[in-house]
Structures are given as C-alpha cells and as structure tokens.
Amino acid sequence: MRSVTSAGSPPRDRRRRRSEILDAAAELFAARGFHGVSIEEIGGAVGTSGPALYRHFSGKEALLAEILLEVSERLHTSAARRVTEAPDAERALESLLTGQIEFALGHPSLITVHDRELGNVPEPARRRIRRLQRLYLEEWVTVLSELYPSCPPPRLRAATHAVFGLLNSTPHSAGEVPARAMAGLLRGMARAALAALQDTAHSQEES
C-alpha cells in the first residue's frame, strides 16, 4: 500500500533517484554515444553497480527515450508558453531566443543527446519525440512567418534549423567565453542571421 500519497506520484526519493540516473546517463551518452556506454557504467556513475537500474527503468532504451522525451517536451511547452505570453511577434522571437540560449548554455549534453540519438529510440516513443520536435520547430516558424511574411515556410524551416545549429554550437565552444558574454554573442548572431531573411528572400540564383 501507498503510505502518504493514496494514488499520487511516487515518493520523492524514488523520483530523485530516477532523475539522478537520467542525468548521469545523458552525460555519458553525450560523451560517447548510446552504444558506447554500458549499463554497468551508468550504474557506476550513480554509485550503484549495473543491474540496479532495472529497478527504475525497463531497459537501456527506455532510459534514452525518457531523456529525449523530457527534453523535447520541456522545449516545446516552454516555447508555446513564451509565444502565447508575448505581446507581439518581435517579442515572441526574443523570448524564444532567450529560452533556447539558456537551455543550450545550461545543458549542453542534453542538447548533444537530443539531436544525435533519436535514431536509437524504439518506435513507440520515437514518434512522440519527433512530434514534439516538429511542434517546437513550428512555434518558431509561426513567429517568423509573421515577421517575414514574404518568406515561404520551407525556407523559414531551413532557416530555423540553421539558427538551432548556431545556438546549439555551445558544446563545441565550451568555456572559450564566459557564459553571459556567450549568451549575448549567440543572441546577436542569431538575430542578425534571421534579419538576413528579408534581403535574400528572392536571391535564389547565384553564379
């Protein structure tokens, strides 16, 4: 029987342990890839040894799936909130940038895992993650299509991916520049890159 919560969420200790495991796993996956990390190592990273993890997760793939689901959910709901709360498209874009930059600077290994390891997630969860990623992208595209109405959506999607690539470069330039300065740099570059959508909107032909 449940003790204090009659039918609610599991006790706090269990939740903490779970997220501790997830954090350690994410770090290791980011460093050496999903298949490059063993269950034994993940266990070791949280002080237990190997198969203890099966008390908390059904398997290695479930670990990865939960990491990616959590990340893409968090990104999407945060973006949706930011967009609806912003008074106009300009401010919405500013807020989206802030959110993505904070996340990229604060959790570089989650960023890394997020766009590297989707291929290793088994099929039921894969679709949900893909969907959330698409929704996140569409938040950006919606805002951008309001700011740059002359730009066709496929172009906006490609541009958004490019901005993600720019912002998510943080794992590569780790510690070259203090975090606050890095945030300002990334924001400035991203804004400028997006502003270029206006000028180049029709220049599809080059020599």
Place this chain on the structure above:
Amino acid sequence: MRSVTSAGSPPRDRRRRRSEILDAAAELFAARGFHGVSIEEIGGAVGTSGPALYRHFSGKEALLAEILLEVSERLHTSAARRVTEAPDAERALESLLTGQIEFALGHPSLITVHDRELGNVPEPARRRIRRLQRLYLEEWVTVLSELYPSCPPPRLRAATHAVFGLLNSTPHSAGEVPARAMAGLLRGMARAALAALQDTAHSQEES
C-alpha cells in the same frame, strides 16, 4: 612483385574499393553511430560479407580514423589554399564560406560523422585529426580577426563554431529547399551573423 608501378601508389582498383568501403561506412556511421554499425553491415553495403574488409583496413577503428582524417585534411588544405589565393580578407571569407557550404551540402553524412565520432578514434590518429580541425578553425579566425580587429580571438573562435553549426545544419533540413537556394540562404545568414560581431563586440551585459 608490383606489375606496372614499380614503387608508386597501389593499383587503381584497390584504391577504388577502399574509398567505396569508406563511403559506405561513413553513410552508416552517420545514420546509426560508430558502435551502432557492425562490420558485417559495412561489408554488406559494398556487396561483400563481413571480414573481407580486413583485406583493406586493419580494423573498424581504422576505418573511422581514415574517414575523419580524410575529411579534416580536405577541409584544412582547401581552406589554406583559399585563404592564400584570396586578394583580401573580405574575399577570403567569401571563399571560405563557399567551401564550407559546398561541403556541407554535398556531403552531409561526412559532416555528421566528422563532429560526432572523434571520440571513438584511437589515440595516435585522434591527435592528428584534432590538429587539422584546429588548423581549419584558425584559418577562419585569422581571416576574421583581420575583418573584425576589435573582436578578441576567443570570441572569434566561439563565433566561428557558431557559424559552423549554422552551416552544418544541412543534415537536419535535408531537402526542404533546393540546393542552390539553400546555399544562398546559408551564405546570407552566415554573413549576417558574422557582421553582427561588430555591433555586439562590447555588449556583454544584458538584463
């Protein structure tokens, strides 16, 4: 005994087979990661089965090492040539952008492998690859520091990584936009992002 070339390079058939294998391996590594691909699969991708690859490479890690070495060498020598041949820094940057964009659009899987799998390369080759990557980066930083002399080098390095992230987003937005338009889009965004280095050079404090 060698037949036609007394001491030169190996016969053309052998070279072709080698690069055929390397191409297939790169494609597979990009799709599922180094540890996610078996020797048997790589063999299957080139019509042979499994251990035949050992006639051409000393092992799986050697495959990866050669892929990364080739890519980083190609990027670096191409960049060095472009910089020395350019009449001024402005033109040099333009040429560097062209080279990186061509490569990112033409070989997305090599781009993917290049910045994901360095950690799986064994130590002797790893250092050489790192060195080439650093040299490639420094070509950019040298040019940029001439164009933006007020910007400190660490900031330029971070900005360059950001531009790489932007340009290397091609694997994510595959086929959303025709290649020529994509090239123009990426060039415009990258140029604008770099131009922002002038304005934001001193704005390190934000609310």
Place this chain on the structure above:
DNA sequence: AGAAGATGTTAGTCATCGTTAACACCGGGC
C-alpha cells in the same frame, strides 16, 4: 515482532560483435 515491498548485490544466460584462421578462387608473370 514480523510480513511486505522497495532497492541493492552477485552470478549466470544468451546474443552480438570484432577479429582471426583456414581454405577457395582467380588472374598475371615465369
């Protein structure tokens, strides 16, 4: 106190994989 459940341990299993061994074919130079 004692039963129950949660959480950990170690030992074992089964599959997969990188690598090697032993053998077959094949084409060109004596």
Place this chain on the structure above:
DNA sequence: GCCCGGTGTTAACGATGACTAACATCTTCT
C-alpha cells in the same frame, strides 16, 4: 602450365554487454 599475391568465403573464438534470477538488506506498516 604452374605458382603466387590479392581478394573473397565460412567457421570458430574470445570479449563484451544487456538482461534475468536468486538472494540480501532495510524501511515501514500493522
């Protein structure tokens, strides 16, 4: 015509790793 280097085959081996089983411990509720 025969040998030989190059290239492929299949079979085996050894290691690793995900996962399960069986057992221990500790907390907690009655």
